[in-house]
Amino acid sequence: MHDFGYHRPTTLADAAAALESAEDGKLMAGGQTMIPTLKQRLAQPSDIVDLGAVEALTGIREEGGALAIGAMTTHAEVAASDLVKARIPALANLAGGIGDPQVRHRGTIGGSIANNDPAADYPAGCVGLGATIHTGKRQIAADDFFTGLFETALEENEIVTAVSFPLPGQAAYAKFPNPASRYAIVGVMVAQTGDSVRVAVTGAGPCVFRDRAIEAALSSNFSASAVGTSSADESALNSDIHASAEYRKHLIGVMAKRAVAAAGG
Amino acid sequence: MPTVTMTVNERQVSGEVEGRTLLVQFLREHLNLTGTHVGCDTSQCGACVVHLNGDSVKSCTILAVQANGGKVTTIEGLASGDALHPMQEAFHEHHGLQCGFCTPGMVMSAVDLLSKNAKPSEKEIREWLEGNICRCTGYHNIVNAISHAAQQGDAA
Ligand SMILES: Cc1cc2nc3c(=O)[nH]c(=O)nc-3n(C[C@H](O)[C@H](O)[C@H](O)COP(=O)(O)OP(=O)(O)OC[C@H]3O[C@@H](n4cnc5c(N)ncnc54)[C@H](O)[C@@H]3O)c2cc1C
Ligand code: FES
Ligand code: FES
Numbered sequence: 001m002h003d004f005g006y007h008r009p010t011t012l013a014d015a016a017a018a019l020e021s022a023e024d025g026k027l028m029a030g031g032q033t034m035i036p037t038l039k040q041r042l043a044q045p046s047d048i049v050d051l052g053a054v055e056a057l058t059g060i061r062e063e064g065g066a067l068a069i070g071a072m073t074t075h076a077e078v079a080a081s082d083l084v085k086a087r088i089p090a091l092a093n094l095a096g097g098i099g100d101p102q103v104r105h106r107g108t109i110g111g112s113i114a115n116n117d118p119a120a121d122y123p124a125g126c127v128g129l130g131a132t133i134h135t136g137k138r139q140i141a142a143d144d145f146f147t148g149l150f151e152t153a154l155e156e157n158e159i160v161t162a163v164s165f166p167l168p169g170q171a172a173y174a175k176f177p178n179p180a181s182r183y184a185i186v187g188v189m190v191a192q193t194g195d196s197v198r199v200a201v202t203g204a205g206p207c208v209f210r211d212r213a214i215e216a217a218l219s220s221n222f223s224a225s226a227v228g229t230s231s232a233d234e235s236a237l238n239s240d241i242h243a244s245a246e247y248r249k250h251l252i253g254v255m256a257k258r259a260v261a262a263a264g265g
Numbered sequence: 266m267p268t269v270t271m272t273v274n275e276r277q278v279s280g281e282v283e284g285r286t287l288l289v290q291f292l293r294e295h296l297n298l299t300g301t302h303v304g305c306d307t308s309q310c311g312a313c314v315v316h317l318n319g320d321s322v323k324s325c326t327i328l329a330v331q332a333n334g335g336k337v338t339t340i341e342g343l344a345s346g347d348a349l350h351p352m353q354e355a356f357h358e359h360h361g362l363q364c365g366f367c368t369p370g371m372v373m374s375a376v377d378l379l380s381k382n383a384k385p386s387e388k389e390i391r392e393w394l395e396g397n398i399c400r401c402t403g404y405h406n407i408v409n410a411i412s413h414a415a416q417q418g419d420a421a
């Protein structure tokens with residue numbers, strides 16, 4: 001790891017200023033992806049701006065029919081939150097299934113979505129629940145936020161401040177984890193609110209996506225037996241030592257069924 | 266170079282570090298607390314687990330500067346004098362180690378588990394150890410040791 005200048009601002013304005021004035025500054029949340037990236041010299045920033053002391057990025061609040069979760073909230077905090085467990089238990093479950101306890105104690109929702117790992121859990125949580133991503137300057141619908149492999153709609157130096165999740169009618173997340181890392185080989189978030197059903201898939205492709213065929217099937221009959229098969233184009237799915245594209249496509253249907261059953265359908 | 270000050274095993278310490286200095290390097294190389302091990306250096310194995318502000322964390326994946334002002338407990342901070350901590354006693358009693366390389370991290374993870382869940386089931390213990398790898402024991406006696414420590418009731 002190369003050395004860097006280290007900054008620990010306490011306000012969002014100071015964090016933005018530190019980032020702007022750095023030659024090649026990078027944000028750090030818990031460092032659970034950033035530190036391994038620095039060790040491998042995949043990134044060699046001149047400066048690191050640590051968000052760990054920015055009070056405004058913490059906390060979980062219920063406001064206007066949604067849960068707003070600060071960007072620096074750890075996976076362990078989301079998993080243990082009485083408010084999240086009561087309002088969106090699917091989200092508490094998702095957070096509690098990330099990695100291992102030590103990763104959950106440091107890794108954050110903001111860092112996870114900004115990184116947009118193709119096998120990360122939160123992208124499916126955000127898209128499936130129809131979340132809104134709040135940044136220092138605007139609000140972005142989750143459908144527009146995750147744009148590709150490790151790519152998001154974030155502009156240079158844009159800071160995620162919070163994610164707000166509208167309260168669903170029923171929702172559940174099911175994942176088939178890689179047995180070593182716990183990252184998703186396939187993970188599916190299913191949410192039903194009124195007449196609308198959203199089905200978001202992570203792990204299967206280069207970026208989270210909605211499975212429109214399963215959404216349509218569940219919109220007319222919200223039950224596990226109605227799930228049917230995924231509409232995903234197999235040639236666009238991931239294929240690696242862990243699972244072939246064909247197997248991943250199959251898992252989308254299986255995980256969707258498990259999620260619908262867990263959501264009471 | 267940044268100066269960090271933190272409480273390690275109830276002692277106030279400070280030192281000059283680089284931005285890139287890992288917490289585990291600060292513990293082992295600056296403070297000579299070599300009980301915390303480095304197995305993988307890639308946040309997989311859990312040999313480096315310590316407590317930071319009451320939570321178990323992988324000290325190979327935290328910068329020393331991120332722990333500035335914090336409260337750290339390492340394996341050296343568990344025993345009182347010659348009296349082993351009840352979790353260390355349980356690992357000893359139930360043969361929860363062979364080579365011992367993973368043991369400091371295992372014990373620190375286990376103590377954190379009981380502080381959050383005083384009476385975990387066997388399944389909960391095994392799930393909690395997701396981030397701790399042991400190449401010797403097959404885990405069985407580690408899980409046994411933690412179960413027994415939980416039954417004794419003073420190992421959190
Ligand atoms: C062993 C291991 C197992 C894991 N298993 C899983 C798993 O099963 N499922 C899963 O989903 N994840 C998993 N992860 C990833 C984990 O969830 C981390 O949360 C994730 O790596 C992000 O880490 P972080 O929050 O510490 O962010 P950092 O590593 O600090 O930052 C990640 C990236 O986001 C940027 N960033 C951080 N905060 C912000 C912000 N507020 N605004 C804009 N940009 C920001 C940083 O600049 C950096 O590019 C695992 C990680 C490890 C080490
Ligand atoms: S040395 Fe830190 S997890 Fe292996
Ligand atoms: S006792 Fe040898 S690695 Fe666990």
